[in-house]
Amino acid sequence: MSQDLYETLGIPRDADGDTIKKAYRKLARQLHPDVNPDPETQERFKDVSRAYEVLSDPEKRRMYDLGGDPFNGAGGGFAGAGAGFSFTDIMDAFFGGAAGGAAGGGRGPRPRVRRGQDALIRLEVDLAEAAFGTTRELKVDTAVLCTLCQGSGAAPGSSPTTCETCHGRGETVHLQRSFLGEIRTMRPCAACRGFGTIIPEPCRECSGDGRVRSRRSLNVKIPAGVDAGTRVQLSGQGEVGPGGGPAGDLYVEIHVAEHPVFARHGADLHCQVTVPMTAAALGTSLDLPLLEADLVEEGAESDSEVETSVALDIRPGTQSGHEQVIRGLGVPALRGSGRGDIVVRVVVETPTRLDPRQEELLKELAAIRHEESPEGTVRTAPPKSVFGRFRDAFNPR
Known part of the structure; x- marks a missing residue:
């Protein structure tokens, strides 16, 4: 294509990445084939997408500014084999997302350390205990921090390593051919399950989860005046999160036993x-x-x-x-x-x-x-x- 790529997007040659992305979003919303099926408009949409493909990639943009062919002479057309672009770019243009340009910018790896779930147990008390309050000892079976690995999930003396499949990104690129060209979609890495790291030697106690099941005792103070269905919240007494994350809350739901008189x-x-x-x-x-x-x-x-x-x-x-x-x-x-x-x-x-x-x-x-x-x-x-x-x-x- 003989037209200058900067002129195609309507931006100056010193435009930064945000300016390039905004220009592409605006034009894509106007020219996309689903919005405007006119053949000439479709050709222009291909030119705009090709320009964005080059200018949003720092390496291809540098090559273009030096007068080289950013597609290595592979044909260069929008529907050609070298004109790959990310499906997230089109979604970004229409819905204003921040998925990033063709050079990457996906969601990234998900953290191993997460907050634990809340837990609910039911406790039956007498009517007098509900009326005047009491303190009861409970046996709770929940997930607690693994003391052997301290929540890391790795065996003592070892540590998680960067995933060789996704190189720590937690996502992999999948290519699919369509009438628009090669569409790239991002999916969680199957090798590391989206974490970006792999535990080569999992802890033998928790099998890499950073927590184990255990029964523990705790005292619950029942305030005076509670009724059937009242829930007493114990902050931080629920399940410890994966990777040794902060514990959720424990809720004690009160059930009042039937009284012989009242x-x-x-x-x-x-x-x-x-x-x-x-x-x-x-x-x-x-x-x-x-x-x-x-x-x-x-x-x-x-x-x-x-x-x-x-x-x-x-x-x-x-x-x-x-x-x-x-x-x-x-x-x-x-x-x-x-x-x-x-x-x-x-x-x-x-x-x-x-x-x-x-x-x-x-x-x-x-x-x-x-x-x-x-x-x-x-x-x-x-x-x-x-x-x-x-x-x-x-x-x-």
């Missing part, structure tokens, strides 16, 4: 107390055990340090289903101060079997109260809400 609803504790019919009618008082009683049973607290029960007064005439609230004796807040409440539901137990004397006394009481043949009280059911009517429409009886 059911937790947020910060409140719900329980049920069953009293005889006579106690509900006359009133009574009983001791309600608190969640703190579990701590005393486990030896975490002494009897003198904490109250284990509270007096619950059942007022005369208490009806079955009545709820009483004991303030401030529920679960401590996870964030902030204060505690929830204890909600006690009273269930009145009606005797199912009476001896003759008990039956006689109840009949006397009914006569005194004029309740020998009670009619009961019939009340109209409350009107259904909009949502209730909507539900019944889709659930006919």
Whole structure:
């Protein structure tokens, strides 16, 4: 081609590499055959690509500036055997990437040292432990640093060497012929797996990974107020990374065991107390055990340090289903101060079997109260809400 290559790209002869690349990007977006299929435009695109092939390569550019043939007389056309160019150049022109010119500039070798993965374990605790906090010892099976090679992956006395296939770049060039010429693509080196180095003598303990599996113990502090599903983060206690890289984090997910007395609803504790019919009618008082009683049973607290029960007064005439609230004796807040409440539901137990004397006394009481043949009280059911009517429409009886 007789036209000057600098004029083809529209750049001065002292243009630097960035200027050459920007000029090629601009022209390639305008002239690429997929954008403009006109035959003359395609020829110009070939000229632009050939100019970029020469000027982006320092050695070919030097030869061209001295008046030589940068293609060694091999024909020099865009579709000729000597007109190879990198596929990343076209992608760079259209998408603005920084893959570099035909002279190289790929992603480079990937590091052997990388951050480890996070780990998740599940821990079941009692309701009292979740409410008031505790410290538990855990056995964790994770990847730890190999003490023999200190994470390098190489046997003692040896070290990684530069890969002879990719010469440390971590990538190899693959050529493919197409209507555009020889397209060069970069792929991770198969010999070194993209690392750029090879470990000739891997460590016998970790087989070159820089880490080994091991079981270790650590103490986990469970804060007061945690609930089922809460995750406690332990920074740097997860998997050690490949090549002895920094460890990930360990997450401890809390599962709360079912309690024989209390059911937790947020910060409140719900329980049920069953009293005889006579106690509900006359009133009574009983001791309600608190969640703190579990701590005393486990030896975490002494009897003198904490109250284990509270007096619950059942007022005369208490009806079955009545709820009483004991303030401030529920679960401590996870964030902030204060505690929830204890909600006690009273269930009145009606005797199912009476001896003759008990039956006689109840009949006397009914006569005194004029309740020998009670009619009961019939009340109209409350009107259904909009949502209730909507539900019944889709659930006919």
